[in-house]
């Protein structure tokens with residue numbers, strides 16, 4: 044089997060996402076409430092954010108990194124991929 048860099052990058056991305064969701068749901072490494080509120084406001088008004096299923100107004104996913112916004116904005120160590128927060 045040969046080393047497949049794109050496959051490992053994709054696996055790393057999925058692992059990062061799964062770990063982030065787990066930490067967020069278990070409330071590990073959670074940011075302050077005012078930081079979360081500020082991030083939510085930025086993401087909900089970001090043109091890169093993708094709407095939730097069944098909604099045109101509420102955004103659920105980042106269109107740049109593919110992360111679930113509700114979990115991403117809650118984690119202290121997360122960053123916006125285009126430096127909006």
Ligand code: SF4
Pocket residue numbers: 085086089090091092093104105106107108122123124125126127128
């Ligand atoms: S994380 Fe950044 S790029 Fe993604 S939706 Fe939020 S503000 Fe936009």
